[in-house]
Amino acid sequence: MKKAIYALILPLVVVSGLVFANREIKNEKSEKSTPKPLSAAEREAEVKKWEATPGGIAYKKWKASPEGEKVLASAAKISKHISDSTGMEAVVTSLSLPPGSRLGFGVMARINGDDYILSFGALKSHEFQQLHGLKVNDKIIIRSHGVSHAPKYSYPIVSGDYVERDSKIMYKRAPSKGGC
Numbered sequence: 618m619k620k621a622i623y624a625l626i627l628p629l630v631v632v633s634g635l636v637f638a639n640r641e642i643k644n645e646k647s648e649k650s651t652p653k654p655l656s657a658a659e660r661e662a663e664v665k666k667w668e669a670t671p672g673g674i675a676y677k678k679w680k681a682s683p684e685g686e687k688v689l690a691s692a693a694k695i696s697k698h699i700s701d702s703t704g705m706e707a708v709v710t711s712l713s714l715p716p717g718s719r720l721g722f723g724v725m726a727r728i729n730g731d732d733y734i735l736s737f738g739a740l741k742s743h744e745f746q747q748l749h750g751l752k753v754n755d756k757i758i759i760r761s762h763g764v765s766h767a768p769k770y771s772y773p774i775v776s777g778d779y780v781e782r783d784s785k786i787m788y789k790r791a792p793s794k795g796g797c
Contacts (some may be wrong), residue, residue: 620661620682625688630759637667647674658761661697670700672683675740675768678769679768683770684771685766685768688766688770688771688772688773689766689773690796691731691772691773691774692732692766694728694731694763695728695729695733695764695773697773698760698761699761699762699763699764699775702760702762702778703760704758704759704760704776704779705728705729705758705759705761706728706734706757706758706765707727707728707733707756707757707758707759708726708727708754708755708756708757709724709725709726709752709753709754709755709757710725710726710727710732710753710754711725711753712724712751712752712753713725713726714734714736715720715734715770715771715787717736717769717772718769718770718772719735720736720738720761721737721738721739721740722736722737722738722740722745722748723777724737724738724748724751725772726759726775727758728775731773732772733764733772733773733775734770734773734774734775735759735772736776736777736789737775737776737777737788737790738776744788744789747787747788748751748780748787748788750787751757751782751787755782756782757778757780757781757782757787758779758780758781758782759775759777759778759780759781760778760779761775761776761778761779762776762778763775763776777790778790
């Protein structure tokens with residue numbers, strides 16, 4: 618009887634020891650993989666290095682072109698709303714994004730006379746369900762945490778955080794987990 622109990626306990630001790638040791642190894646790896654942030658001088662040096670690459674040269678040319686200047690000017694128009702996280706009135710102009718875009722789900726919207734890509738991210742079937750009810754010429758109120766641009770697109774890209782139509786909330790981005 619004692620031999621049977623020892624035979625059952627011994628493998629349990631060995632397996633629990635292996636699991637505990639494996640957990641410690643994983644914790645050590647995650648602590649070592651966190652890179653320290655770059656200083657301002659290091660960051661500037663990295664930007665200079667990138668600007669010398671073919672991609673950096675193409676970006677600088679696009680930025681100086683009439684199309685790039687137009688996109689940057691449109692983004693600057695709404696920067697105050699973005700930084701204050703205030704609502705912007707918009708009109709939906711298209712229910713699809715430009716051909717070849719890889720921004721996930723989104724619509725085209727006109728804010729203060731300029732067209733913008735209103736992007737919500739990767740398509741999740743239930744998350745954007747109410748937004749699928751939008752129609753062209755719908756007037757909406759949007760809030761965003763950021764506006765970006767890319768040479769591939771002729772419009773600034775607004776990250777959609779909040780959408781309201783007829784005083785009813787259609788979409789509100791869930792706060793990120795583990796953040797402040």
